[in-house]
Amino acid sequence: MAGGKETPRQKMIGMMYLVLTALLALNISKEVLNGFVKVENSLQNTQKTLKGKVSETLTTLEVKYAQNKEKVGPFMDKAREVRGESDQLVNYITQLKGRCMATSEGKYDDAVENDFLDFIGKDDSGMDTTMSLADIQKKDEYQELTAFMVGSEPQSPKFDENDPWSASALKQNLEAYRDYLKEIRLVDSQGNSRELPEYIKVQLDDRFSFPNEMEDGKEVLWEAANFFDVPLAAVMPLMSKMIIDVQDAQEDVLSWLLGGIEAKSYKFTDLKPLVVPESNYILRGDSFRADVLLAAYDATNAPDIFIDDQKWDGRDSAMLAYEGMEGMTIGADGMGKLRIPTRGMSLGEMNFKGLIRFQGPDGNIEPYPFLTPTITVAEPALVVSPTKMNVFYRGVPNPVEVSVPGVPQDKIDVRIDGGHSIKRQSDGSYIVEPANNSSIREANITVSAELPDGTKKTLPSKNFRVKRIPDPVAFWTGKKPSDKGITKAEVLSFAPVAARMEGFDFDVKVRVKSFTMRISKDGSFSDLASGNNRITADQKEALKRLRRGNIIYLEDILVSMPDGSERDLPPMKLKITG
Template sequence: VITEVMIGPEPATPKEGEFTARDLRTRLEAFRDKLKQAAGNNEVLIASIDQTFSFPDEKEAGDTGPKTSWESKNFYHVPLAAGVTILSKLQGDIRNMENETVNHLLGSVEQKSFKFNTLTPIVKPLSSYVTVGGKYQADIFMGAYDNQNPPEVYICGPGATIDTLKKEIVGEAIKLPMDGAMAKLEQGAARAGLNTVRGIIKFKPVGGEAETRIFETVYEVAQPNLVVSPSKMNVFYRGVDNPVTISVSGFSDKDIQPSVSNGSLSKGGEGWVVRPGKDRECIVTATVTNPDGSKKTMQGNPFRVKNVPNPTPYFAGKSVDDETIKKAELTASQGVIAKMVDFEFDLRFEVVEFKVTMIVSGTPIEKYTKGPALSGEMKEMFQKAKPGQKVYIEGIKAKGPDGTIRSLGSLSFKVV
């Protein structure tokens, strides 16, 4: 039966097809090649595989004819019991070599494995600061370490770098103190902004070779600020640069994008500059970027919008509160100026016109001029002034930084 199924009538040319001896040999050779591929560089295992799955064509002793194929030698005119024994031996060979190859693969994996005896949960948040309406996000996983075999942890000192090829610190390496198998890092927050810590971890597993890993972490130092909001003085003035500082607790400046209604907003100095428009209110708001990249618009702060108040006119250093002027002060004066008194902004108003009136021999004499300076006729009139006479400076107008013309009223003095 075995001869008919596996070889056929001609032993010199065994038949081919499924379940034949030729098919069995082809499958065994393919299996042998896969085992050798899995064995990698293990020469001992490869030699054992080749020896187990060797299918040579051989001659009988003293035979001068052609070689007998492995198929015919094992399955031509072989009793059924002997054929079953041969197949059982092949099954055993397959199982044995399969086990040896699997053991080799497991051994290769074990060479790169690490033995740990302690597990601890680790929570790694994207950010520990979350605003209302935002999301708290974190990676939660199980960490493992050997509490009997702690690693060594080093960080880069000032000016030091890491050679990523050699996995070593070039320059000053600072060894961190250990608490069991965990290193303790403590650094002073000397300056605001982003700070980067780079270092290496050295670990030598029991019975294995030392391993080195590079790590890097970034943290941000924020400048502590006291925020005071004057609820009755939240005012922007038209026509001038209104400096503001815009911040959102828990977010760095790079993650804050401010905006303003009824006006323009631009960078200026160490903060922002608002120039309001014509409406009576501005609302300053900001959109922040969360650690996960999502955006959130914060509630805005309203500001009233007002025109810059009128300046106070001065003549010879005297204002509306003064009633008298000396003849020497009158003749030495060069003109009229406009000054902002007790105002938050250093603004300049330019006087564009005014007139001077004096009563001479009962007749009012008026002189009008453009600009802030006295005209020649005005100076000549002042030279003739006598004690007791009244000098009126009227119709004073000044141009502000916003381009508007303001009427500043009048001044009057008695010459003494």
């Protein structure tokens, strides 16, 4: 029976078989032979009982398979395979029994195919079965049977690889079946490898063990001890017992397969719908994406959850070393409450490694490593767009910050049209350098963002005006065109003529290339030119002769701009005041 244990009925049958075998050795009457018939009939009934139990187990497996093919499939496939191997061996032993009956009755000729079929029939399920031992006339025949099963030499039983009908071949087939069952392995739907438990393997070794036996102080081979000079009446129950052993082994394995389906089935007390979004920040025009599932938890068996608050390096695949770490708080809803402060944390995308330790249905604590979803740590951002100040200036680097809320900087692609250029800087900002073509007066910046699912979303473009840099303002000795007077001391400082950008926030340097100094003295004018920004010797001599009330004009002030152009600045008029 399953588990290798014998019922009281089987134990009684076994004892009867031993007693009757001993009586046969004493040449007891045919009443003893009829006792073997009773044992054989009892064993036949046991076979039917076991066959029904095997059928019931297979039916249960079929029902579970119909309910969940993916989960039960590996177990069902192996069960069908075991059934096929077992049925094949049972049919083989049954046919061998039929041949033994035909041999003892003198009606078997191995040269004639199927010469034994008069002794074989079909049971209700279509399986081969033999004629009742009670209907056999020569129950005590053993000479022809011995020659058929063992041969003439008990210590050298006959064996032919091409002849499966012998005691040695029977032993070989039973051993092969045992070894096949012991090597059973499968991989379940979760990828777990399963193999036959050790206790079943031990039972198989015990059940299909064929040791030599001691008779009259001599060691006798198993084949000779069971089939040499043993009458048909004793051989038939022996072979029926072999069929029962096969059925027992089959039931053990099928029951293990059936139990294996639920061996890793966890029990939970509550169910809860759970929505896990790919991102909590959705761009208009994009789709909200999330995994929706029914989560289960056991309120009576809270797991231990640990998390490493240091950013995962993306390479370390080892299980989290949780020893010494404080477990996460578990709420009444069965969920761990994760809080990781970001103060002092670097910016960008990151994951965190964690571990859940949960007591499984077998009582063992099972580890479940995990990585948190990718999170993006960013600086708090305020976006204010001065719509009237959307201007890029030619000739200077225009700094620009580009961001898409909810999307990391390394996941955005920034482009600009019109022949202008835009380059990303090491700090994540951008520099726009407009084209020098004065006819191009606009620039459009387009941003594409890579979304969490890997798709790219192109955002509406942003338009900018492109202008030239405003004119600088001329300066001389600290004076500018709006000033009217200058002292003689300031004049005699002979400071160079300069130009500056007033009210312009860009750091722009301009250089005066040339200018003309016109001096009004005693009603006459003198024009003195300089080919750079410095006061020439002639200009210095003229300035030295000036006195209060004379007027100095700075005209034709030509400056070189960063965009390569040259500009004439408005003139300056300064009257010497003292």
